[in-house]
Amino acid sequence: MILVTGATGNIGTALLKELHAHGAGPLRGLTRDASRVTFPDGVQAVEGDFAEPASLKPALEGVRSMFLVSRLGPDADILEAARQAGVEHVVLVSSITVLTHPHLGPAGENLVVEELLGASGMAWTILRPTQFASNALMWAASVRGHETVRAPYAETALPTIHPADIASVARVALTEPGHRGRAYALTGPEPVSARGQTEAIAAVLGREVPFAEISREEAHAQMAAVFGAEAADAVLDVTGGDVNDELLRVRDTVAQVTGTPARPFRQWASENADAFR
Ligand SMILES: NC(=O)c1ccc[n+]([C@@H]2O[C@H](COP(=O)([O-])OP(=O)(O)OC[C@H]3O[C@@H](n4cnc5c(N)ncnc54)[C@H](OP(=O)(O)O)[C@@H]3O)[C@@H](O)[C@H]2O)c1
Structure with missing residues (x-):
């Protein structure tokens, strides 16, 4: 039995579909x-809340491999609940920022989880995706309302990753040998800026989508109201304020692990066009 956590999320939805399509056994x-x-069809939905680890018992029963969204x-x-239930292998979603920005709070928290998993006695595979x-769904309401997309660091181009590529790497790690004890930094196939993403969305919609760059201060005020000041600073650093070569670098890990090149942003935009219509 494979348990996918975050099963309704960006990665988890794609992962369940892919595991199912590959006949990966009970899911x-x-x-x-x-x-x-x-x-x-055939995938069991089981309720549980990470906030209450005891509630995970039914979900963990009989599970040997697990995809884990942490924090x-x-x-x-x-x-510990997973180990006690007999889980043998955990595929963990961490973040590339553990490599590129280990001094930032969220990266430090991911590192702690990586270390906990490493010390757990269970086999592990760690996925470290970039943004x-x-x-881009955070712009969906503005685009649907024909309003201007407003984002800071308009020209900073990061190798944004399609969540389905993270799912593909997770599927391989969960079902094929050779991926235990490995940590994979994962990126998309090309750098794309916030302005470039907006242009890609406009292209699939077949209309103009106005874009305006805003200052870090303006973006910080909006984000801090939702996530808190420290998280807002961390997000702003890794999206443009304090990027470095390691964060900007395109890697071919998705292709190496899955045998298929990583999907470009315009493919994600095309597959998710309805969210912006
Ligand atoms: N976004 C980025 O740029 C980025 C970059 C690097 C790493 N990451 C990492 O990627 C992960 C997010 O993946 P994602 O985008 O696929 O997720 P997502 O779309 O944000 O969905 C979150 C998932 O977590 C589940 N969830 C939330 N709270 C829960 C709780 N208390 N108990 C059980 N399940 C809970 C939700 O399930 P239900 O609502 O159905 O319960 C949902 O399936 C995070 O670990 C994040 O740190 C993100």
Whole structure:
């Protein structure tokens, strides 16, 4: 049995589909509300809340491999619950910032989870993706409303990754030999800026999408109101304020692990056009 956590999220939705399509055996998806989900035929939806590790017991029963989205609860307790349930292999989503910006708070938290997993006694594979293409969904309401997309660091081009590519790497790591004890930095196939992403969305919609660059201060005020000041600073640093060569670098890890090149941002935009219509 493979358990996919974050099963209704950007990666988890694609991962369950891909595991199902590859006939990966019995599959289970974790969600806090099974009444809302539509998983592929035969995939079990099981409720559990990371905030209450004891609630994960039904989801973990009989599980041998697990895809884990972290930092949504007490990770040490969640990993211990998995170990006690007999989980043998955990594929963990961390972040490329553990390599590029280890001094930042969220990166430090990811490093702690990586270390907890490494010390857990379970086999591990760590995925360290860069910024997701799906982050562009934060502009969806503005685009639908024919308003201007407003973002800082308009020209900073990062090798944004399609979440389905993270899912593809996770599927391979969960189902094929040779990926235990490996940590993979994952990027998309080409750098794309916020302005470039907006242009790609405009192209699939077949109309203009106005774009305006805003200052770090303006962006910080908006983000801090939602995530807090420290998280806002961290996001702004890694999206343009303090980028470095390692963060900007395109890597071919997705192709190496899956045998298929990583998907460009314009493909994500095309597949998700309805969210912007
Ligand atoms: N976005 C980026 O640029 C970026 C970059 C690097 C790394 N990451 C990492 O990627 C991960 C996010 O992946 P994603 O985009 O696929 O997720 P997502 O779309 O944000 O979805 C979050 C998922 O987590 C589940 N969830 C939330 N709170 C939960 C809780 N208390 N208990 C159980 N499940 C809970 C949700 O399930 P239900 O609502 O159905 O319960 C949902 O399936 C995070 O670990 C993040 O740190 C993101």
